[in-house]
Amino acid sequence: MEQKAFTVQAIGHIENNEKSSFIQLLPKYTEALEGLEGFSHLKVIYWLxxxxxxxxxxxxxxxxxxxxxxxxxxxxxxxxxxxxxPLAVSTSGVIHLDKENGRIQLDYIDAENNSPLLDIKPYTPSEDRVETPLVPEWSAHWPKNVETSGDFDWENEFNF
Known part of the structure; x- marks a missing residue:
């Protein structure tokens, strides 16, 4: 199979600082937020x-x-x-959705400030959640969900 090149365009960027995290869409994409109300989490796809x-x-x-x-x-x-x-995908909780200004406040995202935003998708348990995933033995003691991950001692897990 021949290697293909693809063109992607940023639809906005991620603002991330000590105080909060936001998705900021370019104005032409704000209408794409219609119907997103009520979703507690988003899958955020961005460029590293x-x-x-x-x-x-x-x-x-x-x-x-x-x-x-x-x-x-x-x-x-x-x-x-x-x-x-260099693609990244994060699941982030929605704190506030400002459809008019194309701005979404997130609870957290592991992204550099001003990372180019490529896409967002609603998190839906029927498509995104695996009830009993298997992982290698070396990571089996890690938290089983994002809700408990924040309290986990991640510093003891990494070599840096």
């Missing part, structure tokens, strides 16, 4: 623009960032920003 360097796209294995994992992992077994295509 600070990691978008040709040499980073050619790294396929990394020293494990996790203390209890094997020493070397393929990047697809990590959530590393080093990727062939």
């Amino acid at each position: 623009d600070k990691m978008d360097q040709p040499e980073m796209r050619e790294i396929f294995q990394v020293a494990s960032p996790y203390k209890q994992a094997p020493d070397i992992l393929g990047i697809f077994a990590t959530r590393s920003p080093i990727r062939p295509n």
